[in-house]
Amino acid sequence: MDGNGRWAQTRGLPRTEGHRAGEHSLFEVVETCDDLGVEWLTVFAFSTENWKRPKDEVSFLINFNEEILIRRRDELHEKNVRVRFVGRRDWRVPKRLIRRMDETLELTQDNTGLTFTIAFNYGGRAEIVDAVRKIVADGTPADKITEKTIARRLYDPEMPDPDLVIRTSGENRISNFLLWELAYSELLFTDTPWPEFGRQSFIDAIHEFQSRDRRFGGVASTG
Ligand code: FPP
Numbered sequence: 001m002d003g004n005g006r007w008a009q010t011r012g013l014p015r016t017e018g019h020r021a022g023e024h025s026l027f028e029v030v031e032t033c034d035d036l037g038v039e040w041l042t043v044f045a046f047s048t049e050n051w052k053r054p055k056d057e058v059s060f061l062i063n064f065n066e067e068i069l070i071r072r073r074d075e076l077h078e079k080n081v082r083v084r085f086v087g088r089r090d091w092r093v094p095k096r097l098i099r100r101m102d103e104t105l106e107l108t109q110d111n112t113g114l115t116f117t118i119a120f121n122y123g124g125r126a127e128i129v130d131a132v133r134k135i136v137a138d139g140t141p142a143d144k145i146t147e148k149t150i151a152r153r154l155y156d157p158e159m160p161d162p163d164l165v166i167r168t169s170g171e172n173r174i175s176n177f178l179l180w181e182l183a184y185s186e187l188l189f190t191d192t193p194w195p196e197f198g199r200q201s202f203i204d205a206i207h208e209f210q211s212r213d214r215r216f217g218g219v220a221s222t223g
Contacts, residue, residue: 001022001025001026001043001044001045001168001194001197002167002168002169002171002193002194003018003168003169003170003171003192003193003194003195004018004019004021004022004193004194004195005018005019006018006169006193007021007169007193007194007195007196008021008195015057016057016060016064018193018195019060019061019064020064021195022194022195023064023068024195024198025194025195025196025197025198026043026194027072028198028199028202029041029197029198029199029202030076030079030081030114030116031079031199032199032202032203033114033116033202034079034081034113034114036203036206038114038206039114039115040114040115040117040159040160040162041114041115041116041117042086042116042117042118042119042159042162042178043116043117043118043119044119044122044177045061045065045118045119045120046061046062046065046087046119046120046121046122047119047121047122047123047175047176047177048087048088048121048122048123048126048176049123049175049176051092062093062094062097065097065118065120066094066096066097066100069100069101069103069104070100073103073104073107073108076104076108076116077107077108077111079113079114080111080112080113080114081108081111081113081114081115081116082108082109082110082111082112082113082114082115082116083104083105083107083108083116083117083118084105084115084116084117084118084156084159085101085105085117085118085119085120086117086118086119086120086122086127086154086155086156086159087119087120087121087122087123087155088121088122088123088126088130089121090121092121093120093121097120101118101120115159117156117159119177119178122155122177123176124174124176124177124178124179124180125176125179127154127155127178127179127180128150128179128180130153130155131150131153131154131180132150134153135149135150135153150180151180154180154181159181161181161182161183161184161185162178162181162182162185163185163186163209164185164186164188164205164206164209165177165178165182165185165186165187165188166188166190166202166205167187167188167189167190168190168192168193168194168197169190169191169192169193169194170189170190170191171189172189174187184214184216184217186209186212186214188205188208188209190205
């Protein structure tokens with residue numbers, strides 16, 4: 001969900017207003033997933049690197065995430081959305097926010113619609129490191145380690161590898177998002193800043209995805 005800050009700055013607004021506009025775009029995308037039958041949506045809400053931002057913005061983002069969970073969880077629950085979280089629950093994440101996450105998780109855990117995963121204090125490398133720590137703690141012998149051994153110890157082993165990864169706002173990088181999971185994902189980079197993304201751009205992105213030829217290392221199917 002990149003470009004919130006710049007979107008606001010070009011309008012002479014504080015960066016935080018860009019994050020507020022980003023919430024609108026995010027919930028349009030959630031609703032569109034629901035309409036189209038998309039089963040899994042994962043968003044990068046706060047990275048392990050975002051702690052480096054100015055203190056004021058970090059505390060805004062933490063409070064904002066908490067506030068969204070409080071304001072929106074009943075609506076998500078009514079829409080049959082199952083909310084999950086991936087990321088490190090370390091000392092930097094306030095206990096308050098962890099409580100809100102757990103409450104939201106519990107409230108929506110039996111829902112059968114869209115699985116909406118929020119990556120908070122998430123880093124792809126940290127996720128792999130944490131998986132390796134679990135493997136070592138489990139005492140798994142080195143010659144028994146396969147790709148499945150790692151995949152099963154990621155933050156949410158049930159989360160399928162993403163079909164499509166969208167990055168907004170003209171940045172052509174992965175920036176530590178789902179490093180293990182996106183090995184064969186289609187990548188789509190767009191100049192549109194996140195606050196302007198919303199329903200139509202998401203539908204356009206899905207059309208673009210449908211035109212891609214996915215071979216997973218094999219050869220093109222001849223139909
Ligand atoms: C990147 O824009 C966006 C973020 C760091 C946070 C976006 C968060 C939300 C919209 C809230 C999500 C919350 C929940 C609970 C799902 P940026 O500030 O990096 O923009 P810039 O690249 O223009 O600086």
